[in-house]
Amino acid sequence: MMQENFVKVGMADMQIATTGAILKTTGLGSCVGLTLFDERSKVAGMVHVMLPSSEIARETPINIAKYADTSLPHLIGLMKQAGAEPRRFVAKMAGGAQMFAFNSKSDSMRIGPRNVESCKEMLRQFSIPLIAEDTGANYGRTIEFNSSSGVLVIRSVQQGVKEI
Amino acid sequence: MNPLAKLEAFKLDVLKEVGNIGAGNAATALSRLLDKPVDMNVPTVSLIPFERVADRVGGFEQVVIAVFLRVEGDAPGNMFFIIDEHSARKLLRNLLAIEPSEEAGYSEMEFSALSEIGNILAGSYLSSLADFTQLCLSPTVPAIAVDMAGAILSCGLVQYGEMGDSALLINTTFLEGREELAGHFFLIPDPESFDKIFSALGVPNE
Numbered sequence: 205m206m207q208e209n210f211v212k213v214g215m216a217d218m219q220i221a222t223t224g225a226i227l228k229t230t231g232l233g234s235c236v237g238l239t240l241f242d243e244r245s246k247v248a249g250m251v252h253v254m255l256p257s258s259e260i261a262r263e264t265p266i267n268i269a270k271y272a273d274t275s276l277p278h279l280i281g282l283m284k285q286a287g288a289e290p291r292r293f294v295a296k297m298a299g300g301a302q303m304f305a306f307n308s309k310s311d312s313m314r315i316g317p318r319n320v321e322s323c324k325e326m327l328r329q330f331s332i333p334l335i336a337e338d339t340g341a342n343y344g345r346t347i348e349f350n351s352s353s354g355v356l357v358i359r360s361v362q363q364g365v366k367e368i
Numbered sequence: 369m370n371p372l373a374k375l376e377a378f379k380l381d382v383l384k385e386v387g388n389i390g391a392g393n394a395a396t397a398l399s400r401l402l403d404k405p406v407d408m409n410v411p412t413v414s415l416i417p418f419e420r421v422a423d424r425v426g427g428f429e430q431v432v433i434a435v436f437l438r439v440e441g442d443a444p445g446n447m448f449f450i451i452d453e454h455s456a457r458k459l460l461r462n463l464l465a466i467e468p469s470e471e472a473g474y475s476e477m478e479f480s481a482l483s484e485i486g487n488i489l490a491g492s493y494l495s496s497l498a499d500f501t502q503l504c505l506s507p508t509v510p511a512i513a514v515d516m517a518g519a520i521l522s523c524g525l526v527q528y529g530e531m532g533d534s535a536l537l538i539n540t541t542f543l544e545g546r547e548e549l550a551g552h553f554f555l556i557p558d559p560e561s562f563d564k565i566f567s568a569l570g571v572p573n574e
Contacts, residue, residue, distance in 0.1 A: 304436045
């Protein structure tokens, strides 16, 4: 039995994995876990997206892993360096929940769906097919992405374990 | 760098006092509800990296019950009242004589009761804070969730995401001794609210 090798992806963080390592990010609420995979070279990447667009950023320098629009191009670059071929990339994603539903003037409560929309828009721009997703609803998710199989395992308190 | 990282020690002390007064009143309210003494820890106020916001409640994946209110008005922010499942059962048993079933999750009635308890406690926290600062602070209707602490608390960090990778949390823990009931308040004022809180309390702004 091979020892499972986990690579932790923090909040507003991105990592890549090869040779069977498993990318893992915990406690996705409104954040989105976006994964890319090149099956032939077995290079996998994951980003924990927190906000839809860097246009609102007031930090300098910005954390490119945090925003949907800046993280995807960077992740593609990292994976290319690791030997992946972007034309073969397929994407999966999970998260983007609306944890609490109530009426508020604040737009920040809709951040989950906006993160999902923004990630999809970026994937379209880079012509990367989204082959599976488990997004929205109102519960948190922990995800693990296997860099040898490309299987994304999603754990949640309410829904148990699911594979996409 | 996050501008809030430069807050002087005495300003952090002012925020501790804010947490003290708010949670003190909430603890009194809880003590009346339970008809038992409730103790409270000294609040901690610090700029915490996103990765570590859930440390105090058992980590990102720890399942907790959270009542969330968005604070609107002069100094907007997010407020969480978080308890673990063990404490939630104790509360239900003590206050309502409901014996929650161990495996089936929570019924609508139990949810509603927990949400109301959170509402009362957060309401007393905020109203004492509003009295103390003379700021208008109005909570939204509470929302409740049972889920991973990281997924819950990260919802309160969105306003900080734009400006850095850490957030300023005012955290107070209270305990009801023999029953081992523990709860946490997290007040996460929006970054823009700090100046308003400080000027309302007469803290000089350089």
